[in-house]
Amino acid sequence: MSGTVRINYRDALRQGLREALLRDPRVFLMGEDVGRYGGSYAVSKGLLEEFGDERIRDTPLSESAFVGAGIGAALNGMRPIVEVMTVNFSLLALDQIMNNAATLRHMSGGQLNVPVVIRMTTGAGRQLAAQHSHSLEGWYAHIPGLRIVAPATLEDARGMLFTALQDPDPVLIFEHALLLNVEGDIAADPQPVDIDYAAVRREGTDVSLITYGGSLLKTMQAAAELAEDGVSAEVIDLRTLRPLDDATIVASVAKTHRAVIVDEGWKSGGLSAEIMARILEQAFYELDAPPARVCGAEVPVPYAKHLEDAAIPQVAGIVAAARNLVK
Amino acid sequence: MNVGREQALAYLRQMTRIRRFEEKCAEVYSAGKIRGFLHLYIGEEAVACGVMPELSREDAVLATYREHGHALVRGMPARSIMAEMYGKQEGCCRGHGGSMHLFDASLRFFGGNAIVAGALPMAVGFGLADRMRRTTHITACFFGEGAVAEGEFHESANLASLWKLPVLFLCENNLYAMGTSIERSEADTDLCEKARSYRITAASVDGMDVLAVGEAARAAVAYVRAGNGPYFIELKTYRFRAHSMFDPDLYRSKAEVEAWKHRCPIEAFKTRAQEAGLIADAEIAAIEADTAAEIQDALAFAEAGTLEPALNLTRDVYARERRVVKVGAS
Numbered sequence: 001m002s003g004t005v006r007i008n009y010r011d012a013l014r015q016g017l018r019e020a021l022l023r024d025p026r027v028f029l030m031g032e033d034v035g036r037y038g039g040s041y042a043v044s045k046g047l048l049e050e051f052g053d054e055r056i057r058d059t060p061l062s063e064s065a066f067v068g069a070g071i072g073a074a075l076n077g078m079r080p081i082v083e084v085m086t087v088n089f090s091l092l093a094l095d096q097i098m099n100n101a102a103t104l105r106h107m108s109g110g111q112l113n114v115p116v117v118i119r120m121t122t123g124a125g126r127q128l129a130a131q132h133s134h135s136l137e138g139w140y141a142h143i144p145g146l147r148i149v150a151p152a153t154l155e156d157a158r159g160m161l162f163t164a165l166q167d168p169d170p171v172l173i174f175e176h177a178l179l180l181n182v183e184g185d186i187a188a189d190p191q192p193v194d195i196d197y198a199a200v201r202r203e204g205t206d207v208s209l210i211t212y213g214g215s216l217l218k219t220m221q222a223a224a225e226l227a228e229d230g231v232s233a234e235v236i237d238l239r240t241l242r243p244l245d246d247a248t249i250v251a252s253v254a255k256t257h258r259a260v261i262v263d264e265g266w267k268s269g270g271l272s273a274e275i276m277a278r279i280l281e282q283a284f285y286e287l288d289a290p291p292a293r294v295c296g297a298e299v300p301v302p303y304a305k306h307l308e309d310a311a312i313p314q315v316a317g318i319v320a321a322a323r324n325l326v327k
Numbered sequence: 328m329n330v331g332r333e334q335a336l337a338y339l340r341q342m343t344r345i346r347r348f349e350e351k352c353a354e355v356y357s358a359g360k361i362r363g364f365l366h367l368y369i370g371e372e373a374v375a376c377g378v379m380p381e382l383s384r385e386d387a388v389l390a391t392y393r394e395h396g397h398a399l400v401r402g403m404p405a406r407s408i409m410a411e412m413y414g415k416q417e418g419c420c421r422g423h424g425g426s427m428h429l430f431d432a433s434l435r436f437f438g439g440n441a442i443v444a445g446a447l448p449m450a451v452g453f454g455l456a457d458r459m460r461r462t463t464h465i466t467a468c469f470f471g472e473g474a475v476a477e478g479e480f481h482e483s484a485n486l487a488s489l490w491k492l493p494v495l496f497l498c499e500n501n502l503y504a505m506g507t508s509i510e511r512s513e514a515d516t517d518l519c520e521k522a523r524s525y526r527i528t529a530a531s532v533d534g535m536d537v538l539a540v541g542e543a544a545r546a547a548v549a550y551v552r553a554g555n556g557p558y559f560i561e562l563k564t565y566r567f568r569a570h571s572m573f574d575p576d577l578y579r580s581k582a583e584v585e586a587w588k589h590r591c592p593i594e595a596f597k598t599r600a601q602e603a604g605l606i607a608d609a610e611i612a613a614i615e616a617d618t619a620a621e622i623q624d625a626l627a628f629a630e631a632g633t634l635e636p637a638l639n640l641t642r643d644v645y646a647r648e649r650r651v652v653k654v655g656a657s
Contacts, residue, residue, distance in 0.1 A: 060482070060485060060489065064478065065451060068451065068452060069451045069452035072456070073452035095479070096448055100442075105645070108428070111430050112437070145645065
């Protein structure tokens with residue numbers, strides 16, 4: 001295999017941005033501190049110098065206005081990438097996302113498309129407490145008209161943005177904050193990635209571990225530990241949270257007959273509940289055990305390290321849930 | 328009277344079309360043919376009719392849920408609007424939107440937004456796109472004075488001014504945000520001051536006078552098109568009917584409503600135009616007759632319209648359904 005590069009997730013995201021900006025003059029990036037500051041997570045560092053302040057636009061702290069402006073610019077021929085600093089802040093723009101981006105095509109009888117891409121950081125793990133740590137992608141996955149993706153790998157961090165920009169519909173990209181420093185080797189020459197399908201990240205026969213985003217690495221580690229015990233776990237990375245790739249989930253459960261869903265979001269009314277419901281609807285008779293969930297505790301994410309750790313899925317919990325099903 | 332004969336006739340024709348169209352809407356609403364919310368523009372016709380002729384075909388227009396008049400004057404056929412309100416697939420949005428969500432992309436008429444102030448951020452984005460593409464097009468955004476209380480107004484005004492975007496903010500001040508009067512909702516009722524606080528050039532105009540509206544809009548459009556940044560016009564107007572068909576209209580006095588009705592923009596303009604010898608009685612009669620025929624035709628079209636098969640229900644949620652064949656490695 002020729003030409004791999006060592007890269008971290010943050011740099012992969014930046015490569016994706018750069019590629020998009022280079023390839024399409026309609027593409028621009030806007031959001032809080034994306035320019036001169038370099039991005040609050042340093043994702044867009046250096047882009048202002050390379051592309052100028054016309055295409056790398058620092059915005060005032062007005063989420064509703066700049067997300068709505070992204071929607072308007074998309075309707076008017078551009079391909080905006082809007083960065084919202086964290087998912088919690090996106091609630092200030094929820095009106096624009098929900099009432100405009102998601103509805104305009106259907107409400108206009110198919111006349112309008114909204115090809116906007118909205119990126120935001122999600123998830124806990126940096127002791128930032130309850131207003132900076134939540135995983136609300138499941139909420140967004142509730143909304144018809146939106147496409148919701150969560151890159152968990154370096155390839156997806158680099159490639160999903162470009163595919164999202166080709167999409168005629170609004171796409172929300174959720175980037176887990178704890179992944180930013182994860183390093184690995186990927187092909188130097190970027191290959192296109194889809195934003196439609198789940199991926200089997202590890203093949204197995206005894207239990208399906210279904211997850212996405214920031215929980216993928218923990219789930220992979222859990223699968224490795226389970227293997228040492230002789231339990232063969234299959235790991236599904238959902239990648240796209242809306243629309244869900246039911247076929248890949250059901251095929252895996254039909255093979256392993258057991259399922260554990262791992263989601264940093266809350267259980268109640270959440271994405272894990274939706275996935276479990278689909279498994280029950282479509283693969284009930286394939287199951288040898290009730291499906292299980294490892295999810296965020298039903299609390300606002302707390303600050304103290306030990307409490308925060310206790311509030312989100314951890315490897316030990318995933319391993320225990322899987323063992324419980326295959327015992 | 329500083330207006331040519333042709334323009335005077337056009338103003339009268341457009342205002343009459345809105346008035347008669349909406350009177351018919353109210354009538355068929357009561358007969359159960361139109362459902363949902365129905366917000367009438369009656370009394371405010373001079374605003375849309377004064378502004379719209381100043382815009383070019385390439386300019387974008389965004390409006391509120393009280394937008395039948397704007398849609399008509401922008402050029403949407405009465406047929407497609409009426410059919411939409413009937414919930415028929417021959418309607419402009421195939422019956423998905425109804426009265427509050429009229430769209431016609433071919434006329435760059437982008438709705439029809441039922442969230443107060445919800446269109447303002449998008450209008451800023453439209454302006455941004457035109458600015459970045461170096462066009463001379465502008466974006467006109469209509470909203471009520473109620474929207475000025477929303478954060479989205481302030482965020483949008485700030486951003487449009489900060490980036491000097493070609494956005495024309497058109498604030499239709501009809502004095503009531505549903506049932507709440509402006510005195511009861513704004514600490515400072517001077518709306519232009521709010522715009523000026525964002526360094527936006529602002530003007531206030533009598534929204535019952537179509538000539539004054541046209542004049543103000545002409546100046547504002549020229550200013551915005553020349554690249555000077557956004558412009559704000561307050562259009563002082565009044566709705567003669569209740570907020571919607573559900574509104575018992577208990578929050579304002581009959582005397583107040585009557586006083587405003589004496590300032591009817593159509594009657595006032597008609598009188599002035601006749602006094603100036605610009606419009607003859609026969610022409611007024613012809614406009615009424617044409618309008619009645621147009622509305623009859625729209626009604627017949629809507630009545631004869633068909634229902635979209637429910638099988639199509641989810642068709643336009645996404646422009647792109649999931650690919651059938653998996654592509655790329657992941």
